[in-house]
Amino acid sequence: MFIINCPYCGERDQSEFSCGGEAHIERPKQPTELSDDQWAEYLFMRKNIKGIQFERWNHAHGCRKWFNVVRDTSNDKIHAVYKMGERPPLK
Amino acid sequence: MLNFNSTIKQKKTYSDIKIEEIEPIIKINLRSKKREFSKKIGKILSILPPTEANTSSGNEDYNLLWLSPDEWLVYSNNKNQSLKEQIDMEDKLFDEISKLNQGAVTNVSDHWVMINFKGHKIYDLLSKSCPFNFNEFKRKKGSVAQTLVNHVDVILHNKYDNELNLFVRRSFSEDLWLWINDSARFI
Numbered sequence: 331m332f333i334i335n336c337p338y339c340g341e342r343d344q345s346e347f348s349c350g351g352e353a354h355i356e357r358p359k360q361p362t363e364l365s366d367d368q369w370a371e372y373l374f375m376r377k378n379i380k381g382i383q384f385e386r387w388n389h390a391h392g393c394r395k396w397f398n399v400v401r402d403t404s405n406d407k408i409h410a411v412y413k414m415g416e417r418p419p420l421k
Numbered sequence: 422m423l424n425f426n427s428t429i430k431q432k433k434t435y436s437d438i439k440i441e442e443i444e445p446i447i448k449i450n451l452r453s454k455k456r457e458f459s460k461k462i463g464k465i466l467s468i469l470p471p472t473e474a475n476t477s478s479g480n481e482d483y484n485l486l487w488l489s490p491d492e493w494l495v496y497s498n499n500k501n502q503s504l505k506e507q508i509d510m511e512d513k514l515f516d517e518i519s520k521l522n523q524g525a526v527t528n529v530s531d532h533w534v535m536i537n538f539k540g541h542k543i544y545d546l547l548s549k550s551c552p553f554n555f556n557e558f559k560r561k562k563g564s565v566a567q568t569l570v571n572h573v574d575v576i577l578h579n580k581y582d583n584e585l586n587l588f589v590r591r592s593f594s595e596d597l598w599l600w601i602n603d604s605a606r607f608i
């Protein structure tokens with residue numbers, strides 16, 4: 331269990347949120363020109379990093395807004411929280 | 422309003438806690454990202470939608486709760502408002518907001534069940550199965566929180582000291598009511 335600082339509501343327990351997986355995956359500009367392998371890569375393949383990962387989270391049982399979280403997957407330490415459309419703070 | 426039969430049949434009193442459903446009252450969900458929206462609501466309800474998170478505004482007749490940066494909930498304080506008065510209010514909002522493309526107005530009177538909690542131990546009761554930290558909420562009249570109580574989504578509104586209104590979806594209300602009463606016995 332850990333606390334997440336929702337950019338709209340403030341600090342709440344993790345159980346109020348749901349994780350939407352890796353963030354900043356860009357949809358290919360011309361999907362029709364991709365091979366099946368390239369399309370599958372975009373649709374299904376995720377990095378699943380051990381360490382600092384950029385993720386999308388949804389405050390499902392609160393304001394129901396999506397936002398981004400920079401989380402260390404090895405110890406659940408959250409390094410940054412930022413709204414959708416904003417630039418990632420570190421890279 | 423359809424005026425469904427309530428699943429909650431009785432008032433309950435425990436030492437330091439009183440629980441009862443308040444109905445029928447009108448509840449309206451508002452959504453908008455438009456600039457004019459706030460002014461229009463102010464004109465119709467004589468209250469402005471709060472922009473600060475986890476807060477509410479209100480007057481004698483209505484409460485306006487912040488749910489998200491573009492979503493609010495209005496509910497009436499008056500159980501004796503006639504059906505005509507309720508419909509007139511909804512129509513006014515609908516004509517000024519939905520029809521003019523300023524946002525969405527949805528009547529959720531029968532969607533949410535409102536349960537009133539009174540007493541010194543209401544926060545002890547809720548904290549038995551709620552991940553929310555009530556420290557600040559308790560102190561600030563008008564505070565709003567959306568969270569989980571016994572795994573059920575709820576909206577909480579701090580009405581007065583040691584009094585709050587809890588909104589729960591109708592289909593979950595009986596389950597939550599049973600849990601509340603079961604837990605209140607051991608406080």
Ligand SMILES: [Zn+2]
Nearest residue numbers: 336339389393
């Ligand atoms: Zn939130």
